[in-house]
Amino acid sequence: MPERAPRATPVRHALSHPAARIAMLGIAAAAAIALFLLLDLPGRADYALGLRWRTVTGMLVVAIAVGASTVLLQTVTANRILTPGIMGFDAIFMTIQVTGVLVIGPRLLLGTSPTVLWGIELVLMAGIVVLLYWWLFIKRRLDLHLIVLVGLVIGTMLRAVTTFLQRLLDPDAFAVVQNLVFASFTAIDRDLLLPTGVLVVAAGVSIVPILRSLDALALGRSTAIGLGVAHRRVVMHAVVAIAVMVAASTALVGPVLFFGLLVANAAYSLVGHRHAASIPAAALIGAIVLIGGQTVLARGLGFATELPVVIEFLGGALFILLVLTGRTR
Amino acid sequence: MSRASVWTIAGVALVAALAVVSVLIGVAELDGFVLVASRIPRTVALILAGVAMAVTGLIMQLVTRNRFVEPSTTGATDAASLALLAVLVVDPAMPIAVKAIAAVLGALVGVVGFLGLARRIPVRSSVLVPVVGLMYAGMIGALTTFIAQRQDLLQELLAWGVGDFSGIVRGRYEMLYLAAAAALIAWIAADRFTVIGLGEDAARGLGLDPRLTLALGVVIIAVVTGVMSVTTGILPFLGLIVPNIVSRFVGDGMRRAVPIVALLGAAVVLACDIIGRLVRFPVEIPISVVMGVLGGAVFLVILLGPSSRRTEDA
């Protein structure tokens, strides 16, 4: 949360203005996209381009989803080290999916339109999340950190169940589930891309009206209410947006834990805490890291599937660093 | 008769009753051989595991001065798993003693790492400590899973990790006595741990060097976690909910609490194992699943019960 007010010096270096920084990030992102698409194109250019374009779009959607949802969560909990990945959303999603595989059977699952399946799972998940957090936050009026802990416990419980269910699967079914359980940025489902993208953008657009209220939230609940912010409504709105975006990114690439931490904190360092700047910045940084990172790893070093691991590792290191230096708020 | 004595006697009776039930349940015909080779070892193992893990949870809570921590939520068990994985990668045929030592060392590093993190969290945020612990555990777990996947050891690792007493027969569980011995040492040093729980300043003021007691606590936690990892697997939430429940009635004074925590721990483990064996008889549900669900539910009740915190300023 902001440690000091934005600088009041009348003459600011042009490049330190958030808008300028975001423009630079945009340019960097565009460059990363271009590199990814055009570098080392094999003979069948149009086919490869189609594939790459699909991957890029998927990564963009994930970047927006993870960046925005993390910034929102960190605002709502007044904390810099939490990520939506820990609130148990992904565990809920995983359980729904694994249960689906078990109950319906892998063959039938692969046969049904992924969009339909995903739509059902998303509705289920969003419904569960909204009900749960409404009960905890609105009805019981619990401290948000406590709610996070509750989410964690639910996540742990569900993971225990899921681990067990996985043991019941035969190897083929296990392979199907493995795909669901591990993040992979290269195997993005084409059919899911459109509905996911639409949903993420819709969620993002929906929070534009509350951006300034979110800024005020950083001052603490009482102060925000004193300034006229509809605290409960704003927080619930944010939570729903977070749930939707987490569902989207989990469906596309699997569970992601520390990536959001990385991009959110990088965004704060570059453009500060005003949400109109930090959310787009987080999304753009996410895009640069994912697309640029994939380019470096795949074309440069030849490790195609390592990206999520590297990112999670870096994010995890940042997490440890933030805790050790006491910068948790 | 004091409150504590009543609880102790009740606890002994409960454990005895559950133990008898545990010995009697099973698919095979009950004869002398089955009794000695399988049923009794399993029941004894359950009791030892319950005692060790519950007491370890209590120590961890005193040492971190936080109610919501235990080895499986703060990276100790994940670190033990990682060490075990390392051994499996090098040579899966290593004797179990080697695996145990590796797991203990892994748990040691994991606990020390977590304590280092926990010290930096502002004391006010008591809920942040377990959150950080779970994130830290998740990190280590993710690393372990990743390496396991690469080495194609994932299903085997899952098999090690899932708390499961069905494979316990005579000769396979004796290391648990080591874990129980560690818990006994904890009881002998009980006063020191209680003093540590009062805070570092208070501990120094009373003439205790916190670091030595902390070191002892860490070793006990590591030994129990490591040994459990390679014999029966992890029992989630046990070390967390049992001390919390006992504390409500008897307080945190270790000398008084340890016997009751031990008994309740044994009772809970026995009960969950029995449930796991009976729910879909003759198929067994591993105890870690039963505990994961039931333990989690109890933890949620503890968290959300009448004394939970209302909305505060961030």
Added chain:
Amino acid sequence: MITTDGVTKRHGRTLAVDGVSVDIGPGLTAIIGPNGAGKSTLLACIGRLVRLDGGTVLVDGLDVTATSTRVLATRLAVLRQENHVPIRLSVADLVAFGRFPHGGARTADDRAIVDDAVAMLGLDSVRDRFIDELSGGQRQRAFVAMALAQSTDVLLLDEPLNNLDPRYAVDLMRLLGGLAAERGMTIVIVLHDIAVAARHADRIVAMKDGRVAREGSVDEVITAEFLGALYETQVAVEVLGGRRVVLWG
């Protein structure tokens, strides 16, 4: 008897305690001064709760950095500002831990000392209740009782009156004054309220910016001119009914 010589302690880059050399003998001594003067830090240095960056502290002739902490705990008891997350112990159990440096509350003598401490702080009615269920003031008194149960010659207290109702604050100060007089204890209290210091203390150590600004009797330290300079504000000091009254502003 406490002897400090050139005690220095840094917090980051600031000098919290800057070369303090002061002797404190038996009796009730109050440490006063504005915020950030280093009062609590000096107390922590004397009580060996923090490592010294320079200088020495001798308690009853023992060097606090060189002597075993267990031995020191039989000579000095220290009470810092209360932990707000106490573990769940009954009052009696908590106070009994005061006997820990002496090997625990095992003998009848030990138990008598514990009972005595509980009674002295007026906690008999709540002795079997858990401290996290008590009011802040009761909890504070329980910790004081634990410090008393340590049966030491030296007692260090950091703002012990903070959570107390006036009645209990008065009782505690009278109790401490009595212990200092009858048992010859060396009691050092960091106090925020100068009036209390003026009323009960035998000697006063006034600190500012990490140094001792003045040290002496109540008459020597509690003067309008000195307090005005110490706290950098207008103040008048009158004597009403034999007591020093400090009037701010």
